[in-house]
Amino acid sequence: MSDALVLLTVLAATAAGLWAWRRWHYPSFWLALGFPIVAVAVRVSWRRIALGCGLTKKRQRWWFTTVPGLVASTGIVKVRRRFQRVAVDTKPFMRLPMPTRHGWRVTLHTLEGQTPGDYTDAAERLSHSWGVHAIRVSSPRPGRVVLMATMRDPLVKVDDLPPSPELLRVTVGRLETGKPWTIDFRTVPHWLNAGATQSGKSNLANALIVGLAPQPVALVGFDLKGGVEFTPYTPRLSALATCRAESVTLLCDLVGLMIDRMGLCRQAAARNIWQLPPALRPVPVVVLVDELAELYLMADKSEKDEIAKTSTALLRVAQLGRAFGIYLFCCGQRIGSDLGPGVTALRAQCSGRICHRVNDPETATMTLGDLDPAALASARAIPAETPGVAIVASQDGQWYRARSFYVSEQAAEHAAHTHAHLTPSWDDITTHLFEHANA
Ligand SMILES: Nc1ncnc2c1ncn2[C@@H]1O[C@H](COP(=O)(O)OP(=O)(O)OP(=O)(O)O)[C@@H](O)[C@H]1O
Ligand SMILES: [Mg+2]
Structure with a gap:
């Protein structure tokens, strides 16, 4: 075999090995090989990229420069080198990049006059x-910004819904x-x-049904699409309004239930149902x-x-439910003030x-409030090909891009049938509250 052929075989075997390694155990491939190469490339390219993205500043520096000088006696032009103050482009100091699960992160020291917003604009x-x-x-602190890079969209494919071990807590996606x-x-x-x-709104509701069905909770549905979405889940629903x-x-019943629970808590000197003894709770x-707007739309x-x-x-x-163990999950295409003042007040409670x-920027603003403008831009940039991808904002003021696990209607229906025996009847929930307390 000629040398060239051996070389070609070795190269092909190496390429195939690398491909297989990357495919079958990406985390170790990334840490051992991918990340070091990327980290060097990021460091080497930083000056050029910072300049191109407008993140450098002109600073006066003493610089060794060449200046042409005329030797008067001979008329010959000679090049001389000397120190001179010149304006040079200074890049923000970059620390060593660190690997993350889906890419890398690096801390930068901002230059004078820069804010994190300048980096967000350049992201x-x-x-x-x-x-x-x-x-x-x-x-993380004044004068520092952290750039978090994701190499590929990790939300293109997410795995399956895992079981939820904790009460009222469901892992719905990634x-x-x-x-x-x-x-x-x-x-x-x-x-x-x-x-x-x-x-992907109903898919998320399905994920919640699958996650909550095995838990000791009552599920109540409002399906203003005439019941087409939630009717198959009736075995696990304690009540359904269509x-x-x-x-x-049903809402009047819920308010009545809340008032009863209020009385029960008062009687037991508890501030919420979680402070009640387990036997009474x-x-x-x-x-x-589903389709919240239908609750508010007026035909005449x-x-x-x-x-x-x-x-x-x-x-x-929404205002009082938390303390008395009543929780809301409202889905809708538009949740705006055009539906009436009640919606604005409800939104404030959620x-x-x-x-x-979303199709329009107003819906993103209505849902996410005046969160970071980048969150609104990110919501509008969600492609139609990835249903289930969403921007999630929570109490901590942070926002995240996330994707729900795919949960088919059949999976939710199966969960509803499998755990039908855990469904408390609506009568039991609403009428036997004080009987337990007085027993
Ligand atoms: N996380 C996901 N992964 C993969 N496919 C998804 C995901 N979420 C939703 N889908 C798919 O996208 C389609 C639309 O989802 P879904 O019915 O939840 O949308 P919707 O927002 O409730 O729509 P509508 O307002 O018409 O009721 C469905 O076919 C569903 O299978
Ligand atoms: Mg739907």
């Missing part, structure tokens, strides 16, 4: 220059950082879930609303009273916000 240019999927900017995306009703009691049609009239009755209720004046009742009852549940792909 898209930086990601294109380095050829990475996205750069997120944060500032955050862009690689961490689990968890909805915890004990920490954030009420949620708004907005998005255009086919953006039209406005049913919604008014009533079952937590998670209320799922005769519906005005009904809408006023619905809106007030829902708002009362501290958990999820914004799927």
Whole structure:
């Protein structure tokens, strides 16, 4: 065999080995090989990229420069070198890049007059220059910014829904950082879930149903699409309203339940149901609303009273529900003030916000509030090809890009049937509260 052929065989075998390593164990491939190469490239290219992205500053420096000088006696032009003060482009100091699960992060020392906002504005240019999927900017302390690069979109494919070990806590997907995306009703009691049609709102509700079905909780549905979404889950639902009239009755029942629980807590000198002894503690209720706007839309004046009742009852549940174990998860395409003042008040009570792909900037602003403008831009940039991707904002003021696990209607239906025996009846929930207390 000729030398060239041996060389070619070795190269092909190495390439195949690297490909297989990358495919079958990406984390070790990334740490051992990918990241060191990328880290060197990032450091080497930093001056050029900082200059191109407008992140450098002109500073006066003493510089050794060449100046042409005329030797008068002979008329010959000679080049001389001497120290001179010149303006040079200075780049922000970059520390060593560190590997992360999906890319790398690096800390920069900002230059005088710069703010983290300057780096946020340049984030898209930086990601294109380095050829990475996205750069997120944060500032752990004044004078420092951290650039977090993700090499590829980690949300293109996310794994399956894992079981939820804790009460009222469901891992519904994955955050862009690689961490689990968890909805915890004990920490954030009420949620708004907005998005255009086919953006993944109902899929997320399915994920919640699958996660909550095995837990000792009551699930209540409001499906204003005439019940087409939630009716298959009735075995695990303690109550379901499918039209406005049913919604008014069910919401009034919920308010009544809340008042009963208030009385029970007062009697036991407890501030909320979690302070009650376990034997007395009533079952937590998670209320799922699909197509929230339908609760507020008025076809003619005769519906005005009904809408006023619905809106007030829902708002009362949102205001007082947390302490008495009643939690809300409201889905809708638009959750704006154009639906009436009740919606604005309800929105203010829902501290958990999820914004799927939206068609207009107003819906993103309505859902996410006046969060970082980058979050709003990110919500509008969600492509239609990745349903389930959303911007998630929570109480900590942070926002994350996340994707829900895919949960088919069949999977949710199966969970509802499997755990049907855990469904408390609505009568049991509403009427036997004081009987237990007095027993
Ligand atoms: N996380 C996900 N991964 C993969 N596919 C998803 C995901 N979420 C939703 N989908 C798919 O996207 C489609 C639309 O999802 P879904 O029905 O949840 O949208 P929606 O926002 O409720 O729409 P509508 O407003 O019309 O009810 C479905 O076919 C669903 O299978
Ligand atoms: Mg839907």
